[in-house]
Amino acid sequence: DGGITQSPKYLFRKEGQNVTLSCEQNLNHDAMYWYRQDPGQGLRLIYYSQIVNDFQKGDIAEGYSVSREKKESFPLTVTSAQKNPTAFYLCASSIDMTGYTEAFFGQGTRLTVV
Amino acid sequence: KNQVEQSPQSLIILEGKNCTLQCNYTVSPFSNLRWYKQDTGRGPVSLTIMTFSENTKSNGRYTATLDADTKQSSLHITASQLSDSASYICVVSANTGNQFYFGTGTSLTVIP
Numbered sequence: 001d002g003g004i005t006q007s008p009k010y011l012f013r014k015e016g017q018n019v020t021l022s023c024e025q026n027l028n029h030d031a032m033y034w035y036r037q038d039p040g041q042g043l044r045l046i047y048y049s050q051i052v053n054d055f056q057k058g059d060i061a062e063g064y065s066v067s068r069e070k071k072e073s074f075p076l077t078v079t080s081a082q083k084n085p086t087a088f089y090l091c092a093s094s095i096d097m098t099g100y101t102e103a104f105f106g107q108g109t110r111l112t113v114v
Numbered sequence: 115k116n117q118v119e120q121s122p123q124s125l126i127i128l129e130g131k132n133c134t135l136q137c138n139y140t141v142s143p144f145s146n147l148r149w150y151k152q153d154t155g156r157g158p159v160s161l162t163i164m165t166f167s168e169n170t171k172s173n174g175r176y177t178a179t180l181d182a183d184t185k186q187s188s189l190h191i192t193a194s195q196l197s198d199s200a201s202y203i204c205v206v207s208a209n210t211g212n213q214f215y216f217g218t219g220t221s222l223t224v225i226p
Binding site for chain 2 (some may be wrong): 033040041048088092098106107109
């Protein structure tokens with residue numbers, strides 16, 4: 001089935017550690033996004049990529065890094081520089097970024113710092 | 115500043131009743147507006163999408179309206195079911211920048 005797969009569903013991190021969240025899509029979409037969702041707040045954009053080997057910072061990129069070496073994959077690394085990483089992380093993709101396309105979301109990864 | 119505001123923040127209704135959720139936006143230049151349903155611990159799933167020229171769009175028991183002049187949208191749920199319990203998110207797309215602007219969502223709880 002076509003879609004977006006995020007893994008793992010739950011992730012626990014010790015303070016000072018880097019962790020990487022996986023996002024894979026088989027929809028042949030050019031654009032991919034990472035969002036962070038906190039209780040009572042709307043989704044906030046961390047990074048986005050319009051095309052392979054290109055990515056741009058979103059509104060809250062500090063403490064995060066990404067790569068886009070393959071069209072299908074857009075992993076997010078939460079570094080030790082992110083002071084409050086506990087949150088629900090959502091990956092999304094769309095055909096392009098013209099504004100007329102729908103964003104399809106993965107099932108999310110819940111990251112908890114222990 | 116591009117913003118999307120939703121009301122109410124939360125809502126509790128009895129099974130079988132109707133309800134209406136509101137979305138006001140200031141996003142410009144406007145491209146389209148979508149309503150998403152997000153079950154707890156899951157990713158959002160699209161319910162409807164409307165462009166500038168569309169006033170209403172239905173998807174089963176869900177009916178969305180759009181007034182592009184006043185920059186308002188509503189999502190009407192008819193004959194609610196327990197499975198309608200979720201967060202409903204209004205998302206407005208612009209033709210520039212990072213494209214999507216999200217509301218904070220309305221948490222709907224349907225009780226028997």
